Amino acid sequence: MSLLLRYSNKSSRNLxxxxxxxxxxxxxxxxxxxxxxxxxxxxxPNLNHNQYFTQNTYNHHxxxxxxxxxxxxxxxxxxxYYDNLxxxxxxxxxxxxxxxxxxxxxxxxxxxxxxNEKNDDKSNEKKKGGYVSWIDLYLPERIRPYAHxxxxxxxxxxxxxxxxxxxxxxxxxxAGQLPDLKMMxxxxxxxxxxxxxxxxxxxxxxxxxxxxVERTKSRPIAxxxxxxxxxxxxxxxxxxxxxxxxxxxxxxSIVLGASSLLLVxxxxxxxxxxxxxxxxxxxxxxxxxxxxxxxxRGSLDPAIVLPLYLSGVFWTLVYDTIxxxxxxxxxxxxxxxxxxxxxxxxxxxxISGFGVACISSLALSGFNANLGLPYYVFLAAAxxxxxxxxxxxxxxxxxxxxxxxxxxxxxxxxxxxGILLGRLSS
Numbered sequence: 001m002s003l004l005l006r007y008s009n010k011s012s013r014n015l016x017x018x019x020x021x022x023x024x025x026x027x028x029x030x031x032x033x034x035x036x037x038x039x040x041x042x043x044x045p046n047l048n049h050n051q052y053f054t055q056n057t058y059n060h061h062x063x064x065x066x067x068x069x070x071x072x073x074x075x076x077x078x079x080x081y082y083d084n085l086x087x088x089x090x091x092x093x094x095x096x097x098x099x100x101x102x103x104x105x106x107x108x109x110x111x112x113x114x115x116n117e118k119n120d121d122k123s124n125e126k127k128k129g130g131y132v133s134w135i136d137l138y139l140p141e142r143i144r145p146y147a148h149x150x151x152x153x154x155x156x157x158x159x160x161x162x163x164x165x166x167x168x169x170x171x172x173x174x175a176g177q178l179p180d181l182k183m184m185x186x187x188x189x190x191x192x193x194x195x196x197x198x199x200x201x202x203x204x205x206x207x208x209x210x211x212x213v214e215r216t217k218s219r220p221i222a223x224x225x226x227x228x229x230x231x232x233x234x235x236x237x238x239x240x241x242x243x244x245x246x247x248x249x250x251x252x253s254i255v256l257g258a259s260s261l262l263l264v265x266x267x268x269x270x271x272x273x274x275x276x277x278x279x280x281x282x283x284x285x286x287x288x289x290x291x292x293x294x295x296x297r298g299s300l301d302p303a304i305v306l307p308l309y310l311s312g313v314f315w316t317l318v319y320d321t322i323x324x325x326x327x328x329x330x331x332x333x334x335x336x337x338x339x340x341x342x343x344x345x346x347x348x349x350x351i352s353g354f355g356v357a358c359i360s361s362l363a364l365s366g367f368n369a370n371l372g373l374p375y376y377v378f379l380a381a382a383x384x385x386x387x388x389x390x391x392x393x394x395x396x397x398x399x400x401x402x403x404x405x406x407x408x409x410x411x412x413x414x415x416x417x418g419i420l421l422g423r424l425s426s
Contacts, residue, residue: 145220150196162191163412168292197238205268213330260287275342278320286312311361317354323405326398375422382414
């Protein structure tokens with residue numbers, strides 16, 4: 001009869017096994033202890049003793065299996081396998097093996113240590129990458145998929161949607177006056193809701209693609225945590241709350257805001273049609289540059305708001321092209337398009353051009369709005385931040401692309417600060 005015990009090289013497991021084996025061995029009566037020279041029993045008569053124990057000792061050693069043989073002494077089965085006791089002692093730090101076995105054990109131990117280090121690195125990478133967020137730690141289990149669907153743990157999208165709104169509302173303020181704080185609050189809430197609704201729409205339409213892309217396959221709908229019906233129901237709630245905010249604006253702004261839904265629903269489909277989905281995202285994400293001004297003034301001033309809107313579109317082409325480089329290998333396999341694939345190794349040249357166009361449009365908008373000198377000082381600082389992104393980004397490194405993408409919240413903050421101080425000093 002034999003007992004198979006799987007073991008690991010971790011000292012905690014070995015320390016648990018060692019007392020078990022010693023207990024059985026020491027339970028032998030003195031008269032039943034075999035002499036050191038007595039032969040070990042051979043459970044397989046088809047092999048001689050040397051063949052059997054050589055085969056089992058070495059083969060099971062390399063398969064990470066501890067093989068303990070039982071044999072009959074004084075009317076009961078007792079455990080006796082000196083080689084395994086010696087081997088267990090070696091794993092606990094007692095060097096008793098021959099040089100060959102010590103060499104093999106060292107290789108196995110090094111391999112296990114390397115695997116443990118790799119697993120620890122992967123675990124740390126997961127934590128750093130945001131796989132375990134505050135949503136998973138603090139929210140009730142039933143609502144976690146909906147929170148992930150709305151990307152509550154990734155606020156950068158809300159910032160990127162809100163900044164053009166804040167720019168426009170501040171530009172629309174009278175000279176020397178602070179912007180309308182009530183309007184800024186409404187647009188902040190609207191950006192939060194609309195960004196979440198956009199993510200829900202995106203995940204519903206892209207659920208077949210998301211399952212094939214490493215970064216997106218764990219999203220709630222793609223992974224099956226939510227059904228498409230649940231996603232549509234959640235979308236209805238998001239849009240209903242967004243409508244409640246929109247209805248507090250003037251009639252012109254209600255019509256202008258409602259018209260943006262065409263872009264919101266069509267954007268996720270663009271990656272199947274064109275290599276320029278980032279341009280359509282720019283048209284969608286920067287609609288607030290038009291809506292913020294109209295919510296304050298009740299109309300549009302093309303000389304101010306159109307350059308502002310275009311600056312946002314060019315800005316989006318910069319940051320979302322950088323972002324798209326994270327998924328370019330998967331996108332090629334799946335068959336979807338992006339500016340990252342369109343530009344390839346020429347990406348930095350292209351986004352440099354978009355960066356220049358963005359800053360030029362912002363300068364033109366500020367000039368037409370008669371902003372004071374502080375605006376241009378902050379615009380120069382924002383130009384430096386954008387140039388830093390473009391010159392230092394490593395488009396072959398997903399983590400670096402992600403860092404540069406997230407840093408755009410500071411670009412938006414610098415432009416906003418410039419508009420605010422420029423308006424107060426005008």
